[in-house]
Amino acid sequence: MPELRSRTVTHGRNMAGARALMRASGVPGADIGRKPIIAVANSFTEFVPGHTHLQPVGRIVSEAITQAGGIPREFNTIAVDDGIAMGHGGMLYSLPSRDLIADSVEYMVEAHCADALVCISNCDKITPGMLMAALRLNIPTVFVSGGPMESGRATLVDGTVRTLDLVDAISDAVNDKISDEDILRIEENACPTCGSCSGMFTANSMNCLTEAIGLSLPGNGSVLATHTARRQLYVDAARTVMDITRRYYEQDDDTVLPRNVATFRAFENAMALDIAMGGSTNTILHLLAAAQEAGVPFGLDEIDAVSRRVPCLAKVAPNIAKDRTYYMEDVHRAGGIPALLGELHRAGLLNEDVHAVHSPSLA
Template identity: 80%
Template sequence: MAGARALLRAAGVAASDFGKPIVAVANSFAEFVPGHTHLQPVGRIVSEAIAAAGAVPREFNTIAVDDGIAMGHEGMLYSLPSRDLIADSIEYMVEAHRADALVCISNCDKITPGMLMAALRLNIPTVFVSGGPMEGGRATLRDGTVRTGMTLITAVAESASESVSDEDLARIEDQACPTCGSCSGMFTANSMNCLTEALGLAPPGTAPRLPPIPLAAACTSKLEG
């Protein structure tokens, strides 16, 4: 195994780290997806905690597809298959490099299920860290009506008729998603994060928690304006 150790040294593993458990950190940071734009510093925090506990963190990235952005065109054809690609990529990275444990930093619709599939295949100690949901949107229309939560979504559908004007639709678009995080509803992303917690794979109380202020500042927040 001298060749493997030589390559690990080149990747930043110190001589004193050999013999310690290796913990793979599967991050899903992506600038395309609001639920994942703030996960890069989360990976650093997780890796530092692993090192402080006496293990060797090795972080890598997998993909993340935003179903909301992919809807309405050919992009949606790539959403569900991305789940299996995520599961495969994590399995391959962990098995190829013989990690002893796994931390999955996930959030949105196909990412958490894909990571769960990988964890089941690997059958090694695994912990999930959720990116958390975004703040709820709140749009004030021209007539003073306030749209929040699901009414924002229905307003987009109503815009096909004359019941919602182009000006009001523009206001809704601007204010519907005010921060980073997964979509603020009990949709696939948040329900799957709650499931990982119920299964004992995520620390209690972490699934519904909003991203901490320092992490939320990593993405564009309109709440400050």
């Protein structure tokens, strides 16, 4: 039976100083050494609309962990907004930030001997960075994202009503045929709420893929940031991490560990979903990095093989389906990622011999 990792800092006469510091940080003395320490990796920042609402999310998750019998220890990592960083030298910092995020999560968890991990992510490089860290650490882990933004809607000068997302604001701004007044209306309405940009861009693609890999709960990728159901998702993620923590440390069930969830077959499922939902091409870069951290031999040849047998089933923005554009709220109304996985399952394109942190099967 594996011992709690936190015993390193909670047990023994020589750890009196560490325990004193835990008491000073708010941990009740009676809990030290008796309850598992759950690291809560948050990524709140006021720079990124996909992360501006995550400060209270950390509290919701932490409170639910406490109620379920754990000791939550929240910390923060960085988050770069690719949209704001785009078009100037700031973009040079975006991809490297992924690896900094992975390292920062690893450092905090290892330095403080946390027993398990909840990753509160959302945007482009944050989910991949945390995924790399989780697979590197290989302790009980659950992902929960901040959720997608609502799509925008603008009434132009001529009375035309347009649905919008971030790409519209970017592309229309360089179109000389669109007036300055219309550009302003588009700018004011393209990103109407908090959350990750409303199309199937990198952020939402990666949050959906964590469902297929098995490290997040159903709805992680599609429940809107502003939807009341997302609060319950935060609570459920906290309860799930406590469940798998007990299964590992009290029942010696190592099937809950990230590397035993994110197997080769799980990566195949993630890639199948990626193609079926028309995900961002950036996911290739991140899935390859995650697979390397997991020790899974999943490379370009495997991606090519999956792409040759799986069709694209959903055209979500920035793709256009016939005469209209669909957004993440439409994906959720249609059943979300479970619906797409169900289509793949019925077509014999989903590996069934996999499991998730919340279920013995994805099927």
